[in-house]
Ligand SMILES: Nc1nc2c(ncn2[C@@H]2O[C@H](COP(=O)(O)OP(=O)(O)OP(=O)(O)O)[C@@H](O)[C@H]2O)c(=O)[nH]1
Ligand SMILES: [K+]
């Protein structure tokens with residue numbers, strides 16, 4: 001039996017099983033089994049299906065990457081070509097794009113890599129078409145655009161989300177605040193600092209037994225966490241990626257229809273053909289990438305506002321700033337003066353390598 005068939009069997013059994021006190025343990029086991037099988041699909045035990053396939057992965061440039069995921073002919077290549085100036089073939093027939101086509105664009109002083117990807121179809125995560133390679137590239141991006149054609153059913157969005165979820169990608173979600181620690185002995189201890197509304201001890205134990213984890217402590221700080229969140233933590237290979245739903249081809253619909261589209265959270269309606277609303281798309285892109293621009297101010301001179309050093313949130317301390325300029329700089333570092341949002345005083349703050357910089361800060365380095 002193939003992995004995909006085993007998955008189908010478990011999904012069928014879950015659909016048949018009513019959720020109640022008596023079946024909780026069984027359902028927990030089934031969900032854990034499902035997660036393990038899905039991992040096999042991403043990373044087959046024999047190797048081979050793991051990372052992006054040959055020709056699919058491309059050299060990474062720029063400070064952040066945006067990957068385009070969507071069904072065929074929704075306008076991904078049209079958008080990518082116009083944004084970057086790099087030609088990616090666009091045509092009215094499906095599967096025009098057959099591999100990753102990279103381009104770059106500058107925005108707010110940051111170089112962004114834009115990855116145009118082949119169209120995927122339902123079942124991609126289970127091995128249909130080149131979907132697995134496409135999703136494997138998307139997994140490594142800092143932002144995903146799910147591109148949709150507004151002339152097609154909006155339910156396509158749910159299908160695509162499901163494809164990415166099945167490949168261990170979590171869209172617009174933070175990692176659940178749950179800590180699982182393996183121990184030598186002592187059995188299973190579950191503590192929670194928030195009320196558990198959607199998960200219970202039986203389910204947790206079923207999952208742990210499925211993973212052969214007989215002794216461990218589980219601490220749950222995540223409000224309303226589900227058994228799926230818990231499995232994500234136990235599995236540990238999830239990618240939490242921000243996502244914008246790009247609703248393309250609005251040139252072909254009425255204003256009334258457009259008003260309805262605006263109600264969909266995390267979405268930006270655009271037309272890549274007639275270049276409508278691209279400004280909003282880029283502003284949203286900038287916000288979601290959480291980039292930090294830092295301007296350098298040579299001692300005794302005015303800051304250079306033309307060329308920021310761009311860092312990513314979470315990797316934006318003074319040490320990261322030094323590394324972004326030159327790997328030797330940290331060795332000579334004595335202290336830095338920082339001006340802007342991260343500084344305690346308007347007149348600036350003297351800081352060390354651990355100080356975390358904020359967007360549009362100004363910095364002067366002092367060497368030993
Ligand atoms: N009306 C309209 N048509 C568009 C728009 N953007 C793209 N198209 C048309 O949609 C068709 C497909 O465009 P592509 O850019 O090739 O789409 P794709 O998503 O890259 O397609 P694949 O590579 O085959 O997956 C072409 O005929 C485009 O001219 C748009 O904003 N409005
Ligand atoms: K096409």
Ligand SMILES: [Mg+2]
Pocket residue numbers: 076077078089090096097116117118119
């Ligand atoms: Mg294309």
